[in-house]
Amino acid sequence: MAEGSHGDLLVAAATILGAILGVAGTYLVEYFRKERRAVRFTLNAPEDLARALRERGNSFEVRVNDFSTQELIAAGVTVRNIGNTTINHLTFDLVIPGPHKLALAEIITDNVKLKSAISIDFDSVLPPRDPLFKISVPFFNSGETFKIATFSDGPESRCTVACRLPEVKIRTVTEEDVQRRLATMDKLANAIGKTAGIGSAAAIAAAMTALLSIFSH
Numbered sequence: 001m002a003e004g005s006h007g008d009l010l011v012a013a014a015t016i017l018g019a020i021l022g023v024a025g026t027y028l029v030e031y032f033r034k035e036r037r038a039v040r041f042t043l044n045a046p047e048d049l050a051r052a053l054r055e056r057g058n059s060f061e062v063r064v065n066d067f068s069t070q071e072l073i074a075a076g077v078t079v080r081n082i083g084n085t086t087i088n089h090l091t092f093d094l095v096i097p098g099p100h101k102l103a104l105a106e107i108i109t110d111n112v113k114l115k116s117a118i119s120i121d122f123d124s125v126l127p128p129r130d131p132l133f134k135i136s137v138p139f140f141n142s143g144e145t146f147k148i149a150t151f152s153d154g155p156e157s158r159c160t161v162a163c164r165l166p167e168v169k170i171r172t173v174t175e176e177d178v179q180r181r182l183a184t185m186d187k188l189a190n191a192i193g194k195t196a197g198i199g200s201a202a203a204i205a206a207a208m209t210a211l212l213s214i215f216s217h
Contacts, residue, residue, distance in 0.1 A: 092163035
């Protein structure tokens with residue numbers, strides 16, 4: 001390819017890239033200026049913590065009061081304020097579907113003040129199926145995250161969440177959804193980078209990262 005043609009392609013690519021980033025930048029400015037009230041619930045995949053021990057023939061037993069089990073299913077939900085403003089009186093129901101004789105929930109977060117503010121209300125008498133935890137937080141700041149980890153006997157199932165708050169957008173996803181979104185953004189950035197050149201790829205990757213941080217975190 002002639003040197004002049006190569007230079008023309010670079011100029012054209014840079015022009016297109018500049019236009020794309022300009023539009024994206026304008027959109028992002030407007031996006032940040034507008035008040036957004038949104039909570040994302042990421043449902044964690046259930047995991048049988050005792051499976052490996054059972055498969056190796058090891059003796060394993062969890063005892064809670066008078067109940068014992070050789071199954072211990074870990075699941076739960078990760079909650080994040082993905083908006084740009086504080087949400088007051090966040091409340092939601094967390095259910096472990098199916099019949100269970102053991103059902104526990106634990107708050108997990110590095111934020112000591114947030115942890116002390118979170119309340120878990122649970123019926124002292126375990127229902128025969130679909131045990132429910134009522135979670136509440138007086139106020140939930142933008143960007144804050146916490147997890148409610150659940151532990152139960154079988155069956156191995158993902159928790160469900162029910163949440164209705166006025167003027168708050170609720171998003172419910174799975175861990176697999178988040179991983180697929182990350183993989184898609186990676187592929188898109190790589191494909192555009194191969195077309196536009198090394199310098200353009202870096203700029204596009206930065207733009208994609210910014211967009212991902214808004215819509216996926």
